[in-house]
Amino acid sequence: MSQTNHMTMQGSHFSRILTICTHTFTQLVRMKVFYFMGIFAVIAIASNFFDLPQHEGPESVGANVLRSIKSWSLGAMTLFSVVLSVVATALLLPKDVEDRTLYTILAKPVPRFDYLAGKLLGVLLLVFVSLAFMDVLMTVVLQIRTSMVIEQQTSMAAAMGWPQDAIDSLRSETQANGPNASLQGAVFAVFLRASIMASLALLISTFSTSTLFTTIVSFLIYFIGHFQADARDVYLHAGQAGEGVFARLASLLLSLVLPDFQLFNVIDAVIEGQTLPLLALGKLAMVGLYYALFFTFASWFIFADKEF
16 A cells, blocks of 8 residues: 555656646747747858858868868857756746746645756756757758768869779768767757756756846856866866875865866867767766756755745
8 A cells, every 4th residue: 555655656746747847848938038049049050051162172171061060050059058058947936936836836735846856857858859959950951061062072082083992981081070870969968068057057046036146157157167177187286295185075076066067078079070989978978967966956955945
């Protein structure tokens, strides 16, 4: 009997979280301000389809064009996903308090963890759907441009008298810079970074009543996170020998609390045509999951004792 009750309670938890998630997703979609960011990202990606540059040799045609498409596309995705995840999350709690929706939800009663988890998953669902749409657009554009580049390379190389084996090698190298599994892994890394930022903004919003404050602090931490590893290395090398243990403990504590966004620089290697190892992608997934859970539970710890 107790096991049945436990399973029923788990089911109710999941159903509540799912309900709040879908409601949050719908609520965010209705906020027209996000359409402008989405349109900007789509234009940034689609603009790579036009004005094929002219180059001096067959090798440079494929390298520069396809890398430019991937760079602009992933850059637009990163900008859009980070801004969307931070701003959307920062708006949710203050808006629910202002509309008194929060009081109605918590009076049902709905556990506060379910409320926070549902809100966060709603934001992540919106980010995921947006990135999936832009990923499809990028893949289509990149595939078309890859075919155009290969055709131009082949005709140019044949006109310059290249041997067939060199042309085949160039074709293979160009195809490696087109749509592939590593590129999809890079898009997933963009989503993981946005997930960390959304959970971080959720934590800040639990003790802040200002959307602007939450947004500014979140972007400040995002900026600091890109230099965390460099600052940590400088601190460790600058420390005295007797302070080695303390310095390493302080560095470990900092790493557990503050995300190191330099880990996501693997996206740059994908843009250059390198393969993204599955192990590296798995490491990023574990890092993203850790910080998302850490910030969510920290949010719950603060939110549980908050009076409304």
